[in-house]
Amino acid sequence: MIEVGDARRLSPAAQEVVRLRVVATLESGRVCTYRQAAEVFGVSERSVGAWWRKYRAVGREALAAPVKSRTGPGELIGSEDRAVLFQAMADYTPDELLIGGPLWTRALVAELIRMVVGVTMTEQGVGKWLRRHGFTPQRPDRRSYRQDQEKVTAWLEEEYPAIAARAKAEKAVMAWVDQCGLRSDTAPPGRSWAPAGRTPVVRVNGRRFRVNIMSAT
Structure with a gap:
């Protein structure tokens, strides 16, 4: 589980996962108010409100980390970001991160990588990258x-x-x-x-x- 603590100390990738989880929890109705979400995830009520309004106005793209998109092999993903991605895949399903269905397919892993760390990969490249890291x-x-x-x-x-x-x-x-x-x-x-x-x-x-x-x- 990704420990939140002080969200400002998390990496940009981990911060995005937190934003996605907060909004997904509000979207699903598991929590009903900004205050409840703030207490569950250990973030400020003001931040919850800002994330929710951005999501409602623009969509999940508004929650993406401010990383310039790049095209290239998996080596462009550093060890810290890689750890965040793998932890997110272990803890949550794609629909819990507002990405897609219940299973981590190559296409949805590619979308998670693009959204969280700004690296664009093909499905074939994602498959090779995952196998390289024991998936x-x-x-x-x-x-x-x-x-x-x-x-x-x-x-x-x-x-x-x-x-x-x-x-x-x-x-x-x-x-x-x-x-x-x-x-x-x-x-x-x-x-x-x-x-x-x-x-x-x-x-x-x-x-x-x-x-x-x-x-x-």
Whole structure:
């Protein structure tokens, strides 16, 4: 996670990521006021208001760092900016940065690079650049952002053993129910670029709308 702290001490690339996250959070409705956004991200309420007005008037281009666009190979991206880009890809999906869909495709990575550090790269060049730094295209893991992992773990470790013991004492048959079919929260098809060995995660809405069948074993 990109630590904000005093945003003025961040690099221009990191500052832009913060601006994108602030505006994306307001756009999504996760926070409703400038004050809430300022408290969440540790920036001034005045800055939040200025960024939001620029975004509403011009679009996300108004949030771009003041870097002159350049065309060239990946070596033009310094180590500090590269670290910011990779951290942003690890922490957020493209739609959370107002760039595009849920997966980090070569085209969307190229857009992130252009927006944040001002370097223009082709999709082929982005693919080579990512592989050079240990990234591979992977099928993402789907995870509901409404799931409370602590409650799930507590149920498995505390409540389920008691249920199983009661079923055994009563000579009852326990059945696990499964459902399959079409769901509105299915992870999108395709692959997302991520460091080799680290499966990317796509956060999906936990509110499920489905047409399905049920089976028990």
